[in-house]
Amino acid sequence: MKTNITSYYRKHDSFTKYVITNKPRVKQLSGLYAANRRYFGRRVLDLACGGGVLGFILERDKHRYTGIDINPDMISSARNYARRVNSRNRYITGDIMQRKIEGTFDTICILGNALCHFSAYDLSRILQNMDGSYPKTAYFIVDYRDMVLLMFNKRWNVKKRLVDNARGRISITEDCDTRAGFVRVLGTDFYGKSKVRFGHAIWSPFIISAIMNAFGWSLVRRRFSKRWSGWLDIYRRSSLPKLLAETAFWSS
DSSP states (O other): OOOOHHHHHHHTSOGGGGSTTOHHHHHHHHHHHHHTGGGOOSEEEEETOTTOHHHHHHHTTTOEEEEEESOHHHHHHHHHHHHHTTOOOEEEESOTTTOOOOSOOSEEEEOTTGGGGOOHHHHHHHHHHHTTSSOTTOEEEEEEEOHHHHHHTTSSOTTOEEEETTTTEEEEEEEEETTTTEEEEEEEETTSOSOEEEEEEOOOHHHHHHHHHHTTEEEEEEEEETTTTEEEEEEEEOSSOOOOTTSGGGOO
16 A cells, blocks of 8 residues: 655644754764664665754764655755754655666665565666665664554554544554555544544565565664663674565465
8 A cells, every 4th residue: 555655744744843853853863874874885775754853963974875755845844954054964755666876885774663665576676776775794774663563563553543632643454454564544633633544564574574585675673662662773784695586476
C-alpha cells in the first residue's frame, strides 16, 4: 500500500516533528550518533532523511552528508536551515526507490522508523538501486518497529484505535495485507473529517536480515528499544554472494 507522504505528514503526523527546530528529534538523533559514532564514515547518505536533522549533527564532526526525501515540505525546511547556518549538506527531493544518487558513501542510513513506509519488496529495490554507491567497508544503519512482535503480543491488531489528544487525531487499523506486507490505517480528526489512509509496513529482524544478507550485507550490531518496540540494526558489506533481485522471492 502506497502512502501519499506529503498528505500524511500534513494531515496526520506533522512534518515539523522531523525538522531541526524540534528539540526532542535533535536529542534522539544526537544520542543515536553518539552511541554508534564508529559506524559513521566520512561520507554519509541518509535515505528518507525527513528534515535532515542527522546531517546538521554530523556536520559538527566534519562528515559530508547527503539527504534525500520524497517530501518537499521536509526538504524545504532542511534547505532553508542549511542556508541560515551556511551548511554544506546536500538535500535532494526524490524517490529513493527510483533515483540513483551520485557519489560514493561510507555509511547509508534509513532512520526514524522511515522504513514503515517501505515494503520488503521496496527495500530490495532500494538496495539494488544503491549497488556500487559504497566501498567494501561501508555500513548500513536502519531502525524499524517490530510489527510481528507487536501483533504476536496483541499490542497491535485490526480495529486497534489510537487516540492522540495532543494533536486531535485518531488512528484506526482497518486490516492487514500479508501479501503486500502492510497494515492499513485510517487517520482522522475527532470529528471524522480530514481523513488520510496510509500503510505501515510489517517488519521484524528475520525479515530485515534475510533481505540485507541477500544483497551482501552482514549484521554486526543489533539493539532493541522497549520504548518504541523497535530495533536498531547495523550491517557491513560482506563477501557473501548477492542474490538476484529478479527472483520470485522479490516479485510483487
